[in-house]
Amino acid sequence: MVGRSKVTESLRQQVVQMKAKGMTLSAIARQVGRSKSVISKILNLYNITNSFKSPKKAGRPWKTNTREDRILRRISMGSRFHTAAGIAHQFSAEQGKDLSHHTVSRRLRAFGLKAHSAVTKPLISRKNQKARLSFAEEHVVWTEENWSKVHFSDESKFNLFGSDGKHYVRRQTG
Template identity: 85%
Template sequence: MASRSKVTETLRQQVVQMKAKGMTISAIAREVGRSKSVISRMLHLYNTTNSFKSHKKAGRPRKTNAREDRIIRRISMSNRFNTATGIARQFSIEQGKDLSRHTVSRRLRTVGLKAHSAVTKPLISRKNQKARLAFAEEHVVWTEEKWSKVHFSDESKFNLFGSDGKHYVRRQTGERLNPKCVKKSVKGGGGSVMVWGMFSATGVGPFIELHGRVNANVYQNLLRQHAVPSLRSSPNQPAVFMQDNAPCHTAKRVKQYLETENIKIMKWPAQSPDLNPKENLWKILGDKVMAKKPTTVTELWKRLKEEWTRITPEQCERLVMSCGRRCAEVIQSNGLYTSY
């Protein structure tokens, strides 16, 4: 059988002559060692153009070869937040060849590196990772009865206006929570109204507007007036109080006050908002309030109070009972990021 090399004009001429002698396409294919579909295309070309020359291919020639495609991928993988324009610029510096951002984008899409909005997660150090893993391993076995005794508290800022803060990153399928593809954040940021709230599996608790800087003294007064009375009136005793590791929460005077009041504190790992269902409650509250489109800070606070009271005990219970699954995900990720 003939070698399957490039189809030449001589071969096309030979095929046409065989067909003119009455040979079938199958017989010609066997004779020249080509498939029947190739023989059919040769004959079709001759019948439509009356020529043995192949037609000129449409479109511009490809800008990059296989080696250059690998270089583009390597540049992208070295910095997942690099834009197509930035990659094209770096490629030009390294290879002395100009490419458009559109060419770069096409090459990256071909290898599965599509641009996505980056997930924003807190920066997790090795120390944080170990603490998160230890917490998850201790609490993943907790029963619903134990979780029902926990009262989750937190502060949050709600913006009257603001951008969605999206950042785009190139990642492959299954890399949504890859640390290299996650936009790290630190706690804080702007906002128009700052609030503190508490909830448990039985429903929402106190909800307070905060003014100015919240130091240890302000926070202790908040606990005395709102948190402690709510904890003592809880139907699920002994109540457990959850707070994160903000400086005002961990101040010496605050710790001493809670010890004096015999309040049981849940030790919380730093940089772990994904373990706190209160973050999801803030999202539910924020979405409901923003749907009302408040235009002033006064109206924003009014809407926040209204929507807080409309959060149902069933919603609260579902969020609290998700804590076991959250712990399981932390264990699965070895202390790193979860889908929460």
């Protein structure tokens, strides 16, 4: 279902002025491009409150305040590879307030810290970089015949660091 744009204060004023001029609900609705029920609600609300402001919306208040949001952000920025569940656990240990990983994830996204898939690449140490470079320099003059005697195998898979699972990193959007 597609939502409509919000009813602005200026539109509310316009509707009330049109009604004061004696226009019908149908005529006002056609002119402003809204349904008769919306026009009726605007006029009823104005008659009750005598104000053009939209009423305060109901809803559950956030579980965290601004200070706790800053703490969540600090924990996340401290190690960008922390999961939302890990951050929630650390927050609970530090602050004594339990948060679900869904809440943590929502609050971090609100500050623009979105979880992205981490780039997967093998760790190549300085020692390994030097060994690769020396190998390349030694074998740069080899011919195709020399290389045809070498058997390359990529059948074996070795996990040197961590698991194969998907890893996420939090990055600032924008």
